[in-house]
Amino acid sequence: MGGRTLFDKVWDAHVVEDLGDGEQLLHVDRHLLHELSGHRGQLEIARRGLKMRNPELALGTLDHVVSTAPGRRGAPFAERIVATFRAESAKAGLRVHDFGDDGQGIVHVVGPELGFTLPGVLLVCGDSHTCTHGALGALAWGIGTSELVHVLATQAIVQAKPRTMRVRFDGLPARGVGAKDMILALIGRLGTAGGVGYAVEYAGEAIRALAIEGRMTVCNLSIELGAKIGMVAPDRKTFDYVHGRTYAPAGALWDQALAHWRSLPSDADARFDAEHALDCSTLAPQVTWGTSPEDVIGVDGVVPDAKPEALEYMGLAKGRAIAGTKVDRVFIGSCTNARLPDLREAAGVARGRRVAPHVKAWVVPGSQRVKREAEAEGLDEVFRAAGFEWREPGCSMCVGANGELVEPKARCVSTSNRNFVGRQGPQARTHLASPATAAASAIAGEIADARRL
Amino acid sequence: MEKFTTLTAVAAPFPRKNVDTDTIIRIERCTGTPKEELGQYAFEMARKDPDFVLDQPRYRDAAILVCGEFFGTGSSREMAVWALAGIGIRCLIAPSFGQIFLANCFQNGLLPIVLPAAEVDALMRQAEDGRPFEIDLQRQTVNGTLGFEIGARRKRMLLEGLDEVGLTLALEPRIAAFQAADRERRPWVYAGVSNAHRRAE
Ligand code: SF4
Numbered sequence: 001m002g003g004r005t006l007f008d009k010v011w012d013a014h015v016v017e018d019l020g021d022g023e024q025l026l027h028v029d030r031h032l033l034h035e036l037s038g039h040r041g042q043l044e045i046a047r048r049g050l051k052m053r054n055p056e057l058a059l060g061t062l063d064h065v066v067s068t069a070p071g072r073r074g075a076p077f078a079e080r081i082v083a084t085f086r087a088e089s090a091k092a093g094l095r096v097h098d099f100g101d102d103g104q105g106i107v108h109v110v111g112p113e114l115g116f117t118l119p120g121v122l123l124v125c126g127d128s129h130t131c132t133h134g135a136l137g138a139l140a141w142g143i144g145t146s147e148l149v150h151v152l153a154t155q156a157i158v159q160a161k162p163r164t165m166r167v168r169f170d171g172l173p174a175r176g177v178g179a180k181d182m183i184l185a186l187i188g189r190l191g192t193a194g195g196v197g198y199a200v201e202y203a204g205e206a207i208r209a210l211a212i213e214g215r216m217t218v219c220n221l222s223i224e225l226g227a228k229i230g231m232v233a234p235d236r237k238t239f240d241y242v243h244g245r246t247y248a249p250a251g252a253l254w255d256q257a258l259a260h261w262r263s264l265p266s267d268a269d270a271r272f273d274a275e276h277a278l279d280c281s282t283l284a285p286q287v288t289w290g291t292s293p294e295d296v297i298g299v300d301g302v303v304p305d306a307k308p309e310a311l312e313y314m315g316l317a318k319g320r321a322i323a324g325t326k327v328d329r330v331f332i333g334s335c336t337n338a339r340l341p342d343l344r345e346a347a348g349v350a351r352g353r354r355v356a357p358h359v360k361a362w363v364v365p366g367s368q369r370v371k372r373e374a375e376a377e378g379l380d381e382v383f384r385a386a387g388f389e390w391r392e393p394g395c396s397m398c399v400g401a402n403g404e405l406v407e408p409k410a411r412c413v414s415t416s417n418r419n420f421v422g423r424q425g426p427q428a429r430t431h432l433a434s435p436a437t438a439a440a441s442a443i444a445g446e447i448a449d450a451r452r453l
Numbered sequence: 454m455e456k457f458t459t460l461t462a463v464a465a466p467f468p469r470k471n472v473d474t475d476t477i478i479r480i481e482r483c484t485g486t487p488k489e490e491l492g493q494y495a496f497e498m499a500r501k502d503p504d505f506v507l508d509q510p511r512y513r514d515a516a517i518l519v520c521g522e523f524f525g526t527g528s529s530r531e532m533a534v535w536a537l538a539g540i541g542i543r544c545l546i547a548p549s550f551g552q553i554f555l556a557n558c559f560q561n562g563l564l565p566i567v568l569p570a571a572e573v574d575a576l577m578r579q580a581e582d583g584r585p586f587e588i589d590l591q592r593q594t595v596n597g598t599l600g601f602e603i604g605a606r607r608k609r610m611l612l613e614g615l616d617e618v619g620l621t622l623a624l625e626p627r628i629a630a631f632q633a634a635d636r637e638r639r640p641w642v643y644a645g646v647s648n649a650h651r652r653a654e
Contacts, residue, residue, distance in 0.1 A: 016628055146617070247645070421498070
């Protein structure tokens with residue numbers, strides 16, 4: 001028998017029943033809920049007279065519709081959603097990390113941060129960027145409302161086994177180039193449908209060298225590669241990251257867990273259905289020019305002669321350098337890039353500089369804990385002194401579900417993960433980039449290369 | 454769930470690639486609009502174009518969408534499927550679909566059909582001609598001769614209008630047995646959030 005992949009090992013440990021025809025019923029170890037998809041599922045389960053089966057294996061937080069303005073007065077619709085989520089959660093015995101609590105924030109920041117996400121668990125959430133949690137060696141993917149109801153009622157999910165892909169990031173990126181640039185470059189290469197039907201394992205020297213937060217950035221954009229699942233084999237860094245967190249196992253349970261986690265990395269002779277490699281040593285910081293994450297070039301590059309509709313929407317001319325394009329808004333936040341190292345990276349660029357007068361720049365920490373730790377380091381002061389707005393944790397301008405939008409035709413450099421038409425608001429123009437590039441662009445008032453500031 | 458057996462209907466050509474679920478239904482419509490009312494907001498922004506395909510008289514009653522590559526990419530919002538159902542769409546044909554969108558279709562009695570690009574192109578031309586399509590799920594055919602693949606379980610669920618939650622609840626003893634055995638193998642999983650320990654390490 002050939003070796004097994006990380007994915008195979010975690011998958012196999014969760015099979016409750018083979019349903020035939022390639023589909024299996026899998027046990028869900030961890031279910032994360034946020035107020036927007038969560039409350040819909042809760043109302044539906046109540047309507048059907050069903051009960052949440054295992055509230056102790058689930059966790060809730062607030063992120064999508066809550067205001068991130070200092071003082072946060074939410075819109076009436078948001079207040080209603082949050083109130084419903086609180087009430088239904090209390091009835092079900094679901095623990096919710098509410099305002100004022102370290103665990104309030106973007107689900108994909110909070111899960112790992114609280115030690116709720118663990119290596120080797122199967123985790124789902126009603127949100128497509130659940131692939132983020134694969135960075136710890138969890139098997140994690142996003143689900144729709146009906147599947148969410150299914151998980152609430154049964155603590156299990158039906159799934160057809162995907163094929164496996166391994167992507168090796170070889171070499172080490174140069175200074176000023178990081179996780180966001182690596183994954184954007186990969187999506188540029190393979191396209192947004194490149195990973196359809198696959199569970200992707202990210203490997204190679206550059207992945208090993210990344211901090212856990214950087215690995216989360218990489219795994220976060222798996223869905224933009226078309227893959228529901230992206231994983232990184234757990235290693236020493238992973239175990240150190242998890243150890244001592246709020247919901248992480250302790251004592252004898254920790255030792256048992258650790259023994260299991262050490263057995264998870266893909267065997268040396270494991271076979272993947274597809275393999276790709278990308279050399280990171282020559283990468284430039286990446287920035288998108290179009291309306292799909294695959295429309296990406298180096299920040300020192302030129303707008304290509306492609307996708308005329310996208311260029312028109314973005315208000316860009318082919319053949320012109322992307323750097324120097326005037327920007328109106330900068331958004332540093334989202335489940336892609338709102339963790340402490342991301343904020344440090346941006347603050348490193350912003351320190352001692354000023355945001356261009358015509359730019360409105362926001363920093364939205366991923367969680368209350370991130371916010372607290374950033375403030376303890378004085379990052380909030382660095383940002384404020386430079387003219388950035390320092391806000392409360394939530395999804396904010398990544399999707400604008402709370403009404404925080406980019407104005408029509410305004411151009412925004414954003415550290416989030418989607419630059420779709422209208423994603424940040426009707427007619428808004430989004431350029432995806434790293435925290436360093438976003439901060440540099442805020443300072444320069446135009447798309448800028450942080451290495452040349 | 455509504456059953457899907459056969460469908461004879463007009464198909465609308467929608468060749469755009471990478472249509473994301475944000476485009477199918479805007480986020481503002483996902484935060485309070487009842488499921489039954491989502492249809493009126495399907496493709497809300499695209500519909501500002503007076504030539505939008507679904508607003509052309511010949512496609513008003515279309516129940517089938519012939520789509521470009523990778524339809525339904527992006528956000529997991531099931532409201533995208535509910536909005537399509539709300540304008541009467543029961544079947545989508547494309548070379549590939551966003552994976553979460555695909556799962557959401559099956560949960561709502563919509564049939565997503567994956568076919569090779571060349572065949573989708575041919576169907577796109579037929580849709581432009583306005584000739585109705587015939588979909589037969591039992592025989593797994595489009596227009597009598599063109600075959601498509603679908604898993605046997607998903608097929609049965611659609612044909613009989615079965616609800617997955619109900620099916621899985623019938624397996625409750627298996628889930629309980631799995632958890633009992635797994636508690637021995639991986640006890641650290643089941644500590645869950647019930648015994649959070651805040652330690653000063
Ligand atoms: S930050 Fe953006 S992508 Fe992430 S969960 Fe929130 S809305 Fe979704």
